[in-house]
Amino acid sequence: MLSEERKHLIEEACGVFGISGNSEAANLTYLGLHALQHRGQESAGIASLDHSGVLRIQRKIGLVSEGFTEEVIETLPGNVAIGHVRYSTTGESSIRNAQPIYASTKFGQIALAHNGNLTNAEFLRKKLEQEGSIFGTSTDTEVIAHLVARSRAKDIQGALIEALAQLEGAYSLVCLTKDFMAAVRDPRGVRPLVCGRLGEARVVASEQTAFQLIGARFDREIAPGEMLIAHKDGSEKWLKPFNAQRPTPCIFELVYFARPDNEVFGRNVYETRKQMGRILAQQSGVEADLVIAVPDSGMPASLGYAEESGIRFEIGLVRSHYIGRTFIEPSNSIRHFGVKLKLAPVNSVIRGKRVIVVDDSIVRGTTCRKIIKMVREAGAKEVHFRVASPPTTHPCFYGIDTPERSQLIASSHSTEEIRKYITADTLAYLSLDGLRQAVRAEVTDGESNFCDACFTGRYPIPVGSRQT
């Protein structure tokens, strides 16, 4: 799937990072966020605790490497820092909604950043407003800050726990106070969060790939419902302050979102995606001359498909490295170049061939349709589209903001109808069972130990009024 299309879909995808106990805390957070950049490219933010105990914060529109120049990082001294990358819309509002958010409270200063989505955010917000709170942003994170500030707990750690206990939904959260850095994962463990060490320093991140870049050692996942308090003096506490719930990590992290050079939820992402491709090949084999990927997201699955089917893998589509956030299509009659600005077919590979094109998923179907058109124009004799996940029929309410249900082509069209729309000769999806097998899900009574609501509509956490 193309991140171009994604851009309009995922509004709440995010990544978080935190480090405590290193004198280069903000620098390392900058690098960690760079390694998590695939989780959100629209804004980035870093908060640090300076040596006098004051929280400093910087939030910038754009890529981490664009906004965080050396001058900016120098305004963030201290041994502890947290950071965040996110999607957001343009304009001033986007900077207003960027994270970490900052709040001065009766417990002192606090900075918060999270990845996920609260299903009772609207309810809590209304309630807080009734009680006299004011909101300056439309983020879930500000709700959390208010709950902390209003807590009757005796200290900020207690207040944070009390606040989090009221949340429903998915969150992997990092928090910075003058006393500690905290990292918490919701009881369902929907979004990933891992911890490790860089020398003596404690590090946490959405994905291990951030550790790899800075040379940190991976310790383990933070467990669903677990909270780590890393004090400034180096001491740590591990808490399990919430009622236990059945964990349901997000299967779509393994399908698309996480970086392939990574383990997520104890699964090797690259190998899992290859396995999806292999099973897909078993389930929907077709005679063809070659297998190509929609780069880069379809790459591992297409290699698995090729391996299993014995059909040759080739680079049939080349991706441009020069499509930035700012690419402006020319005006007038020659608009709408769309996917052509990003992908180009390798004609010599495709010409006269029966081609299997593998991608990770289909959302609206529009990009997919353009790609098949491109492959046909390059001379393909047949185009067989293979999707390494089941039909995406339901939106996500836990942090991957797929479009409304009405815009998901598979919510209202049969596979045959989709095939016609995208103009493929054949179209096949990986079955739900195949996906579950690839991710090594444990299935009990038809329920797996992953959240796969986007494919099944079975939402493990009630989604209230937002349910379509």
Add this chain to the structure above:
Amino acid sequence: MLSEERKHLIEEACGVFGISGNSEAANLTYLGLHALQHRGQESAGIASLDHSGVLRIQRKIGLVSEGFTEEVIETLPGNVAIGHVRYSTTGESSIRNAQPIYASTKFGQIALAHNGNLTNAEFLRKKLEQEGSIFGTSTDTEVIAHLVARSRAKDIQGALIEALAQLEGAYSLVCLTKDFMAAVRDPRGVRPLVCGRLGEARVVASEQTAFQLIGARFDREIAPGEMLIAHKDGSEKWLKPFNAQRPTPCIFELVYFARPDNEVFGRNVYETRKQMGRILAQQSGVEADLVIAVPDSGMPASLGYAEESGIRFEIGLVRSHYIGRTFIEPSNSIRHFGVKLKLAPVNSVIRGKRVIVVDDSIVRGTTCRKIIKMVREAGAKEVHFRVASPPTTHPCFYGIDTPERSQLIASSHSTEEIRKYITADTLAYLSLDGLRQAVRAEVTDGESNFCDACFTGRYPIPVGSRQT
């Protein structure tokens, strides 16, 4: 006095503007703020109420004309708008502290901007934090927003009144809600606030000069303690919701801060400053060849001085129009050009002459010393410095943020000591009586009906812990 020096002194000087009932509301606010730009050059902000009842807001670093391009103004549709200009420090914090501030509350959305300083802001903030409020900025204005949000009043008008009733200090405030624009002046009336009409539309501003630019008609000052509610439907309410207090408008607005092409507190600014110069000439005449002004602030007083003394007025110092916010002094050995980059002496006027130099006030004395050095190097035979206000001995806590008392040269030095420091042949200040006479103050038992605490230390409103 040079605004260059001011820059480091006045951190809370501001200007406000509001308009209700004109389809060009944001455009006119832009123009109004341009006319108030002398009240604050570091950031500017405009909030408007769009046609669907949603508050829009834009805040920018720099001059109004720099940040508010046509594209930005186009994001602010609607018939009602408020705006603000302010000083602030650099960095992200400055944008965070820019106004108007925005808050979503149980009463709906609200935007607030004010000019002034609350003397119980710290107390209220602590109290609000204890009650569970969070603060994202260090502005007084956020305190007001919280008080509104926490009010038990039945509607937002009641809540606003309830909130303001808790404030101590000086404020001239504009407020925008989905139902009305409000404009309020504190019961002491420390900062100016005027109202008028542009056609049918209601306009309010810190100074009439904003009306003059847009062609609006001046109606009258908003009285101390008075509140105007201008509803979207054109209806208006005038309220006096607070306990009456003895008004004490800021005398320094007349001495320096307000624009001369203006009336403030019923006084003509230009004529009042000329009168200060005339009385100064009566009080401290000296034989000399000519009178020159420190441009532009000393201009009216120097004309008055010349008129009264019969000594010829000349342009002895020329001001550069090209010193912007960004002027960077070159490095290395040739630093510290300071005042020379801004002012240049007209040698031919000064050479061989006995020169009277008139300025509005002396704060630290450093700029004054440099100017005298410059005048001497231009060949003056004698330099007689005349200050059109009394010695500035005390800081302002009501919105003109003069430096700490320890940095005010007159707080710890006699006039003779100051004369030596600034290297003048003679130095004289306008007497307190002379100043009061010039502004036509009514004096009862030694107390005038202006706040002149910066010259007397008699603070009409308690200043709590900030008192030096």
Add this chain to the structure above:
Amino acid sequence: MLSEERKHLIEEACGVFGISGNSEAANLTYLGLHALQHRGQESAGIASLDHSGVLRIQRKIGLVSEGFTEEVIETLPGNVAIGHVRYSTTGESSIRNAQPIYASTKFGQIALAHNGNLTNAEFLRKKLEQEGSIFGTSTDTEVIAHLVARSRAKDIQGALIEALAQLEGAYSLVCLTKDFMAAVRDPRGVRPLVCGRLGEARVVASEQTAFQLIGARFDREIAPGEMLIAHKDGSEKWLKPFNAQRPTPCIFELVYFARPDNEVFGRNVYETRKQMGRILAQQSGVEADLVIAVPDSGMPASLGYAEESGIRFEIGLVRSHYIGRTFIEPSNSIRHFGVKLKLAPVNSVIRGKRVIVVDDSIVRGTTCRKIIKMVREAGAKEVHFRVASPPTTHPCFYGIDTPERSQLIASSHSTEEIRKYITADTLAYLSLDGLRQAVRAEVTDGESNFCDACFTGRYPIPVGSRQT
């Protein structure tokens, strides 16, 4: 006259600066150009000769202080530097036409910058193109570079002389080669050029005001037709390489262009302008209550007028300091604020009064008309406009690019017609004799020793095809 209007008129106004023998050469050039900023605000450039004998050059759109940050200046090391400020149009072309220009020639590298206008530039350019030269800009300066490069002289000094000998028109030029800095003034001496010393270092500039800022000592004017060669080793040569011609310095420098804190052509600018005002008062006295100036250009003359007439001088118009290059008028119905954004009347001064308004000149008459409208709206009973120079009837072809003749109101309208157009009660210009007397011109057979072609149409240098 307002520089706002000027902006559209003067396309070739410029200032030059040069320094040889100071290790802070580029820094000091930056400061010198800042002091000459009134001569051109659209682009600025500095060239320096680094320690390895390589010419470095930087040219930037905008004010010197905007484009020349510390980082930029650091790219210009060396003991010798020249600089230039100029007006130019927007877009890429403007940077292309910015000066100094750079050329690599058979004599080595050369950088050139000049103030003035060549009347045979078009002829020379055509000739050079016929001989195979290419032009990358539309500046006169590139013509000079080509003439140098094509010279058969034995060295670059000879080549420069040979090139300059072919020029007709006005120029004050600075030139940098790997061996020396040169400064030359055309044989007519139309544009100013002065030299001085900063310690041991040689400095040259369009106006002395640049020396004053950096603390340099003024030595003398560079004489018409004189050339200074300042070698890197500190040795100097003064040459008179051209056929002598009757000098005709530009009288308009004294009327408007030069800074008042200055001597130009041996005349004190401020005092000369006051004298224009005095004579104007003698020639066209009128009963009135007060004299006001159009700031800042009309200030000295209005003081002279007041002094001579005995009528009180007042500040009747206040100039905004916040009109930068970027001020964008709002769209829609409220456009065309024009002069109101820049000037504001002091109503209290003007109301009910018979007002004499003094400016230095009238070009198109449009700004003047707006100012009188403004003064009338402020309540003036009568408005008497007084112009401290004769009617501007002819364009300048020597470096002050007044508009085409057809746009000069005085070229086709009588004074009475102009009075009606600008809506003044009375209008009077300074007579030509009065102007000549004020500048202490020597007049022989009706010809003065100044160029006053803009007032008389008597062009001392043939202007070829450009003559209207």
Add this chain to the structure above:
Amino acid sequence: MLSEERKHLIEEACGVFGISGNSEAANLTYLGLHALQHRGQESAGIASLDHSGVLRIQRKIGLVSEGFTEEVIETLPGNVAIGHVRYSTTGESSIRNAQPIYASTKFGQIALAHNGNLTNAEFLRKKLEQEGSIFGTSTDTEVIAHLVARSRAKDIQGALIEALAQLEGAYSLVCLTKDFMAAVRDPRGVRPLVCGRLGEARVVASEQTAFQLIGARFDREIAPGEMLIAHKDGSEKWLKPFNAQRPTPCIFELVYFARPDNEVFGRNVYETRKQMGRILAQQSGVEADLVIAVPDSGMPASLGYAEESGIRFEIGLVRSHYIGRTFIEPSNSIRHFGVKLKLAPVNSVIRGKRVIVVDDSIVRGTTCRKIIKMVREAGAKEVHFRVASPPTTHPCFYGIDTPERSQLIASSHSTEEIRKYITADTLAYLSLDGLRQAVRAEVTDGESNFCDACFTGRYPIPVGSRQT
């Protein structure tokens, strides 16, 4: 090979595009340059001929999509346009050296842009300077402009031919005059240049990939020494104005530089690279568990290697999409992340495996060494490095600016020494014969019909003083 390293190596790599006869000429040039962006990312330029016959030009630092906003493109009207992308160094000089260059000559205006390098540029430049020409840039292109301008030919077409006849070296040039667009390839045909049609319009480009994006039809290569004159009226001339020479197209275009979705010199780039990989596998087989590529440049060869060897291909290194031109490494102790910011290993793929890593070439060896370190740290048991071209022993003087010979590791080290330096278990290069076979070169007496001087030191065109 990583483009990161390239950045410092290739200073003259470029791409050109031209179109005549389409009303969207500048828009289409923008798109064409986007498709050629891999040939140069530091600056871009477009020149168009507007409807009044005036040449317009815009040159910008950075990617095409960054500098050429809609506003900029709108300043380039007309039916004919040429464009250029190039590498260059930072600072003002880079914009000065950007192309197309513009010149006003006796033949009228001309714009020129080329890809390549002239080996007698220095000689011609000296000669032209001796004859009185001036140079404002250090580009070869300016030399060509001077030769055109000095020509005695009767028209600009003749002048262009006369100028080009004096050149030695490699160039693929586009030229715009008020009468025609020209496209010329040097007699050796070192750099690629192709022509096609978009409807009626004539298009030319460095690579066909530019045609594919805009939907143009590929006609054929412009032959070595061939010149196309496309007149404004749609008529065309094909000329062969130069003495024929043995063509020697650049073999490195096929090895690395050209885009894989393309044909260059009649060879399919992707398939040719795969073939290099296949032959490499035949020549230097080794027992291993998997084959991985250095993305993206090593991808096709690694697929060929895997295919031939029967060893499984895997994605072992993932490339970040978020390394832009502006990535700034953090300061202090954690510098020098280098290749880690760009590439990340897929540990699960590599761990415990014997890995063959395939890249297209080795230049300095430093990046290669870092990659092997990364692969080892990811747990590889053995690392076998395979290079799909022979040792790069000599610099290119024809437009791909590899570093000086002394910096090419293979110029002074044996393969075994290089293996030790890069810490590979084994290292093998493709043989020269193998490379020639892969590109289907015709070899006569040891000389092939490609320029392979970078691998052999046999320079088909004398390189004069630049030869190391």
